[in-house]
Amino acid sequence: MEFMEGVNRKDTLEISELLAGDYTGKEVKINGAVHTIRDMGDVAFVVLRKREGLLQCVYEEGVTDFDIKTLKEASTVEVEGVVAVEDRAPNGIEVRLKTIKVLSEPTEPMPLAISKWKLNTSLEAKLAMRPISLRNVRERAKFKIQEGIVRGFRDFLFKEGFTEIRTPKIGAKGAEGGANMFRLEYFHRPAVLAQSPQFYKQMMVGVFDRVFEAAPVFRAEKHNTKRHLNEYTSLDFEMGYIDSFEDIMAMETGFLQYTMELLQKDYAKELKMLNVVLPKVDKIPTVRFDEAKKLVSEKYDRQIKNPFDLEPEEEVLISQYFKEEYDADFVFVTHYPSKKRPVYAMDDPADPTYTLSFDLLFRGMEITTGGQRIHDYNMFMEKIAARGMTTEGMEQYLSAFKHGMPPHGGLGLGLERLTMKLIGEDNVRETTLFPRDLSRLEP
Amino acid sequence: MEFMEGVNRKDTLEISELLAGDYTGKEVKINGAVHTIRDMGDVAFVVLRKREGLLQCVYEEGVTDFDIKTLKEASTVEVEGVVAVEDRAPNGIEVRLKTIKVLSEPTEPMPLAISKWKLNTSLEAKLAMRPISLRNVRERAKFKIQEGIVRGFRDFLFKEGFTEIRTPKIGAKGAEGGANMFRLEYFHRPAVLAQSPQFYKQMMVGVFDRVFEAAPVFRAEKHNTKRHLNEYTSLDFEMGYIDSFEDIMAMETGFLQYTMELLQKDYAKELKMLNVVLPKVDKIPTVRFDEAKKLVSEKYDRQIKNPFDLEPEEEVLISQYFKEEYDADFVFVTHYPSKKRPVYAMDDPADPTYTLSFDLLFRGMEITTGGQRIHDYNMFMEKIAARGMTTEGMEQYLSAFKHGMPPHGGLGLGLERLTMKLIGEDNVRETTLFPRDLSRLEP
Numbered sequence: 001m002e003f004m005e006g007v008n009r010k011d012t013l014e015i016s017e018l019l020a021g022d023y024t025g026k027e028v029k030i031n032g033a034v035h036t037i038r039d040m041g042d043v044a045f046v047v048l049r050k051r052e053g054l055l056q057c058v059y060e061e062g063v064t065d066f067d068i069k070t071l072k073e074a075s076t077v078e079v080e081g082v083v084a085v086e087d088r089a090p091n092g093i094e095v096r097l098k099t100i101k102v103l104s105e106p107t108e109p110m111p112l113a114i115s116k117w118k119l120n121t122s123l124e125a126k127l128a129m130r131p132i133s134l135r136n137v138r139e140r141a142k143f144k145i146q147e148g149i150v151r152g153f154r155d156f157l158f159k160e161g162f163t164e165i166r167t168p169k170i171g172a173k174g175a176e177g178g179a180n181m182f183r184l185e186y187f188h189r190p191a192v193l194a195q196s197p198q199f200y201k202q203m204m205v206g207v208f209d210r211v212f213e214a215a216p217v218f219r220a221e222k223h224n225t226k227r228h229l230n231e232y233t234s235l236d237f238e239m240g241y242i243d244s245f246e247d248i249m250a251m252e253t254g255f256l257q258y259t260m261e262l263l264q265k266d267y268a269k270e271l272k273m274l275n276v277v278l279p280k281v282d283k284i285p286t287v288r289f290d291e292a293k294k295l296v297s298e299k300y301d302r303q304i305k306n307p308f309d310l311e312p313e314e315e316v317l318i319s320q321y322f323k324e325e326y327d328a329d330f331v332f333v334t335h336y337p338s339k340k341r342p343v344y345a346m347d348d349p350a351d352p353t354y355t356l357s358f359d360l361l362f363r364g365m366e367i368t369t370g371g372q373r374i375h376d377y378n379m380f381m382e383k384i385a386a387r388g389m390t391t392e393g394m395e396q397y398l399s400a401f402k403h404g405m406p407p408h409g410g411l412g413l414g415l416e417r418l419t420m421k422l423i424g425e426d427n428v429r430e431t432t433l434f435p436r437d438l439s440r441l442e443p
Numbered sequence: 444m445e446f447m448e449g450v451n452r453k454d455t456l457e458i459s460e461l462l463a464g465d466y467t468g469k470e471v472k473i474n475g476a477v478h479t480i481r482d483m484g485d486v487a488f489v490v491l492r493k494r495e496g497l498l499q500c501v502y503e504e505g506v507t508d509f510d511i512k513t514l515k516e517a518s519t520v521e522v523e524g525v526v527a528v529e530d531r532a533p534n535g536i537e538v539r540l541k542t543i544k545v546l547s548e549p550t551e552p553m554p555l556a557i558s559k560w561k562l563n564t565s566l567e568a569k570l571a572m573r574p575i576s577l578r579n580v581r582e583r584a585k586f587k588i589q590e591g592i593v594r595g596f597r598d599f600l601f602k603e604g605f606t607e608i609r610t611p612k613i614g615a616k617g618a619e620g621g622a623n624m625f626r627l628e629y630f631h632r633p634a635v636l637a638q639s640p641q642f643y644k645q646m647m648v649g650v651f652d653r654v655f656e657a658a659p660v661f662r663a664e665k666h667n668t669k670r671h672l673n674e675y676t677s678l679d680f681e682m683g684y685i686d687s688f689e690d691i692m693a694m695e696t697g698f699l700q701y702t703m704e705l706l707q708k709d710y711a712k713e714l715k716m717l718n719v720v721l722p723k724v725d726k727i728p729t730v731r732f733d734e735a736k737k738l739v740s741e742k743y744d745r746q747i748k749n750p751f752d753l754e755p756e757e758e759v760l761i762s763q764y765f766k767e768e769y770d771a772d773f774v775f776v777t778h779y780p781s782k783k784r785p786v787y788a789m790d791d792p793a794d795p796t797y798t799l800s801f802d803l804l805f806r807g808m809e810i811t812t813g814g815q816r817i818h819d820y821n822m823f824m825e826k827i828a829a830r831g832m833t834t835e836g837m838e839q840y841l842s843a844f845k846h847g848m849p850p851h852g853g854l855g856l857g858l859e860r861l862t863m864k865l866i867g868e869d870n871v872r873e874t875t876l877f878p879r880d881l882s883r884l885e886p
Contacts, residue, residue, distance in 0.1 A: 003726035004775060007603065007697035008690050014604065031684045033649075033847060051604055051652040074847035076684070103684070106847035107820045131646035131843040140650050147607045160450065161457065161494055164590045166676050166858075168877045169612065169659050170625070170636075172884045182613070184627035184636075186673075186884055187665075193613075193627075200877065203574035203886070206476075207583050209494040215658065216612050222630070230629075233609050241474045241519070241546070247451050254450035283446035332447060377550045396886030400574040404476060404517035404549035415609075434611045434643065441615045441629055443646070443839030 012078065015052040019091060023083040030055065030095060031078040031103065033135075036115040037071060044068050046097070047090075047115070048077070053269070054137065056089035057081060058096045066100040073115075074106040112136075123427060130434055130443050141270040142431055146419045148267045150214050152259025153235050153413075159258075160251065162237060163208040167200035169193055169216065173393035180221045182230075193218035196412060198344070199397040201238040202373060205408045206400045212237035214415070224438045226427040227312075227365060229416060231436040238373075238410030245346070245356040245372035248409045249286065249332050252360060252368060256281040256330070274423050279329035279362070285322055286332040289354070292318045308337045316364040334358040336371075343383055346372040346409070356409075363421045370411025377401040455521065458495040462534060466526040473498065473538060474521040474546065476578075479558040480514060487511050489540070490533075490558070491520070496712065497580065499532035500524060501539045509543040516558075517549040555579075566870060573877055573886050584713040585874055589862045591710045593657050595702025596678050596856075602701075603694065605680060606651040610643035612636055612659065616836035623664045625673075636661035639855060641787070642840040644681040645816060648851045649843045655680040657858070667881045669870040670755075670808060672859060674879040681816075681853030688789070688799040688815035691852045692729065692775050695803060695811060699724040699773070717866050722772035722805070728765055729775040732797070735761050751780045759807040777801045779814075786826055789815040789852070799852075806864045813854025820844040 012029045032048030032055065044059040046068075057079060059068050064081075071077075081095040111129055112121060114136040119126060126133040134140050154164065174181045174195045182193040197213050204211040217234045239251065260278045263271060271278070287295070289310075296317040297304050305311065310318070310333070322331040335354040338347050345355040357371025374380045380401055384391060391398060419431035429435040434443060455472045475491030475498065487502040489511075500522060502511050507524075514520075524538040554572055555564060557579040562569060569576040577583050597607065617624045617638045625636040640656050647654040660677040682694065703721045706714060714721065730738070732753070739760040740747050748754065753761070753776070765774040778797040781790050788798040800814025817823045823844055827834060834841060862874035872878040877886060 002729045004692045004696040005726045008693040076849040134650040207577040250451040253447040283448045286445045406519040
């Protein structure tokens with residue numbers, strides 16, 4: 001009988017292993033994809049692409065036991081050679097090849113010059129050839145940083161006593177209602193895809209006090225803008241026993257502080273590759289919605305057109321204002337008008353036309369919506385009635401309130417938008433592996 | 444201007460804080476949900492449910508500034524009192540109450556006796572009242588253990604150099620095809636929900652070498668069994684530069700070893716609550732598919748009916764066999780017949796009617812399917828042609844192979860099934876927060 005006893009350790013080395021041990025002058029075995037070949041005649045530079053970066057290998061005729069003319073870019077190989085210090089090579093080392101073994105070969109030449117530092121191609125082309133364009137090391141670096149943001153979110157919230165939950169994406173009713181739901185047939189019953197885990201995370205506050213989820217949400221919005229996707233990743237948390245909605249903003253500030261530190265620590269290579277300067281998050285200004293409107297109207301001589309919502313242009317100006325006045329990259333805009341917030345939002349007792357809610361703007365764009373929720377069943381029923389809404393399909397959700405819920409609130413954060421603004425991109429498709437929009441359903 | 448400067452630290456204490464510091468004889472402030480009230484006349488025991496467990500509080504007439512008759516179960520409260528050692532209380536401490544402040548109240552009595560140690564109610568009733576039934580501490584403990592499994596999966600794979608990815612759940616074509624796809628209309632185009640991230644994770648091996656995803660998948664299967672869900676969480680990984688499909692099984696064994704240790708370390712309380720004995724994972728036997736069939740046929744005198752697939756009863760017998768013969772809770776069954784595996788499975792060069800693939804059985808049930816994939820474009824095209832399949836809609840996926848892919852393989856693991864078998868449940872709905880099956884679309 002054969003047994004599996006744990007991870008098979010390999011004799012092939014990764015870049016971090018090469019850099020950690022003193023392998024100079026020693027023979028090593030390495031695998032990777034042939035990123036580029038620069039053939040100089042007797043000598044050729046073969047750069048391997050590995051998960052941790054690029055590694056320069058030197059082919060020398062007579063020394064390397066292989067015919068370099070037969071090696072194709074985009075092949076995958078396993079090579080043996082001797083490590084040498086070489087300041088001009090990535091990471092300061094190179095491998096002087098003795099052998100090359102081809103593991104696989106492409107059948108066609110690359111449609112994109114992925115080995116260039118910057119892919120000189122349109123977003124359209126990059127998305128149409130996604131499995132190839134992502135092989136560019138700067139393209140893939142964006143998604144390492146995105147990974148780091150999600151790690152930061154989870155690790156920070158675990159530390160703060162949150163429980164990770166998994167809520168269904170197919171349901172009978174959407175959390176926000178309205179027209180922007182994808183509809184499907186579920187065994188002869190009408191169903192929708194989740195716009196948000198809102199109802200579920202609130203129900204789970206009654207169970208675990210503090211919960212979070214990082215998962216896809218779906219919105220059938222017919223916007224074809226640089227900031228909208230029809231499927232995106234929502235980082236959601238919801239917490240009970242809050243004293244005010246400011247506890248939610250404080251928790252988000254803590255998340256941002258933790259995550260910027262994590263990125264600096266574990267993703268410094270990718271930040272450098274993309275020339276990212278991390279934003280300051282030691283303190284984030286807060287401003288009331290109506291006050292923010294007034295401030296930018298005055299400073300930038302702009303008429304207030306819609307008193308109940310922020311236009312994208314106003315988000316830009318509010319960010320500009322707080323950058324200029326306070327050198328702030330983020331700003332919390334609080335107390336949104338009640339009529340523009342969902343029914344579950346807690347109205348401000350001081351003035352119920354406003355809510356105890358907020359958006360977080362980051363470099364000109366809304367990336368988070370959050371706030372305190374109604375926790376009292378009777379108050380909830382009154383607000384539902386006042387809006388002329390039905391409770392149909394909300395029975396289970398409302399039962400959580402009937403049977404006691406702590407004061408609570410939470411937020412939802414768009415991962416792709418945060419990533420985009422953090423790395424200085426201007427289209428959310430740049431920070432989505434396989435975007436779904438009005439025209440894109442593949443790859 | 445007001446600023447947010449990080450998490451608002453509270454003067455209310457959590458159970459772990461009470462246990463870590465020496466608070467005996469000291470006055471503390473605590474919040475929680477009133478789990479039970481046992482009123483003995485002059486004295487009453489008020490047990491609070493907090494995220495970390497239960498906390499006994501003692502009400503005494505004349506000492507506690509509150510009328511206990513007005514306190515309702517399922518209220519949420521903030522209390523002040525003095526900590527005392529009490530061996531008979533949960534965690535060995537109790538709080539002698541001075542004040543009780545009610546934060547929220549229920550409007551109706553509980554429909555379930557959630558404070559009982561075991562909820563004596565049907566699965567049907569538990570699912571119909573999900574937001575309430577999960578407040579039972581043993582019910583919620585199942586999902587802490589599930590959280591631990593996902594944490595183990597991610598943390599282990601990060602350590603092994605994997606990158607976390609997020610792939611779209613709406614697409615033009617399913618990874619496995621067939622009838623079990625949920626269909627929807629996507630802006631006037633036909634679309635399906637992802638049955639698996641298979642195509643995407645393979646494409647991403649060409650980018651990051653090693654990738655994983657923990658996300659929902661959707662299967663419109665019309666099975667109403669104890670082991671099927673129509674939406675579940677798939678733990679997927681895919682790794683390049685493998686020497687053989689055994690590298691995948693070895694990696695899974697490493698994951699199980701890491702995760703059992705993590706559960707023992709961080710989830711001991713929940714394991715104890717549910718009387719879970721963790722399985723041994725130091726070594727996991729492997730057996731060929733045809734050999735496994737023969738072994739159980741001989742030992743249990745059972746005729747082989749279907750030579751190409753395992754029936755659920757056979758999975759049970761194979762597990763029983765390896766438990767009896769090797770005291771093993773897990774067993775890898777390898778070399779499944781090619782005709783029962785998807786087209787991307789790598790056939791065994793030694794006998795192409797079998798594949799270099801495996802299932803992992805755990806206590807009588809398949810929880811994982813994995814194996815080596817075809818990485819050579821020409822080989823892939825030949826197998827597609829031999830099966831009479833079309834490549835329509837697979838262009839982008841196949842382009843990854845056209846442009847070079849390393850030898851690779853991976854697996855998909857059903858989170859709810861693994862949780863179910865680990866904690867000794869016999870219905871996968873017991874380990875799903877909000878299950879989706881033929882009859883359940885809510886809550």
